[in-house]
Amino acid sequence: MGILPETSLFLPIGKLCIFGDMETTAKPSNNHIGRKISRIRELRGIKQETMASELGVSQQTVSRIEQSETIEDDVLAKVAGVLGVSAEAIKNYSDEAVIYNIQNNYEGSHNQGPVGTHNICNFNPLDKLVELFEENKKLYERLLLSEKEKNELLKDK
Numbered sequence: 001m002g003i004l005p006e007t008s009l010f011l012p013i014g015k016l017c018i019f020g021d022m023e024t025t026a027k028p029s030n031n032h033i034g035r036k037i038s039r040i041r042e043l044r045g046i047k048q049e050t051m052a053s054e055l056g057v058s059q060q061t062v063s064r065i066e067q068s069e070t071i072e073d074d075v076l077a078k079v080a081g082v083l084g085v086s087a088e089a090i091k092n093y094s095d096e097a098v099i100y101n102i103q104n105n106y107e108g109s110h111n112q113g114p115v116g117t118h119n120i121c122n123f124n125p126l127d128k129l130v131e132l133f134e135e136n137k138k139l140y141e142r143l144l145l146s147e148k149e150k151n152e153l154l155k156d157k
Helices: 033-043 048-055 059-067 073-083 087-091 095-105 125-156
Strands: 010-013 016-019 022-025
Touching: 033 059, 033 073, 033 087, 048 059, 048 073, 073 087
Parallel strands: none
Antiparallel strands: 010 016, 016 022
């Protein structure tokens, strides 16, 4: 008799393994460089075709790179250059850090400090526009008066 009782069921299904009534999921690797490249590319709004063109490879090659758990350093450096980040940034990338950064720098944060995205105007922009229009009108009137005076002087000569 082996380790498993004869009545147990063991089914490997992808990364999910069902053993009897117990269910465990294999923890995804946080060091999957290809997934990190894919996420950064998506966040930067770059399509696989565009990245392939920049790297001088096919779209299928970019797809294979994004499916690879590890990538050679020279390829990683080229990909990093196209994405506009360092190779270290790709290696250290995490979705959690991006979400944390977004939360603390944009809509969800109340800790904005003196400079933030919630600017409050203490004047009415339309009032300022009317004020500028009136000032401009006065300048034109003064210019017109000045031109009339010049014309009068020229007529007298």
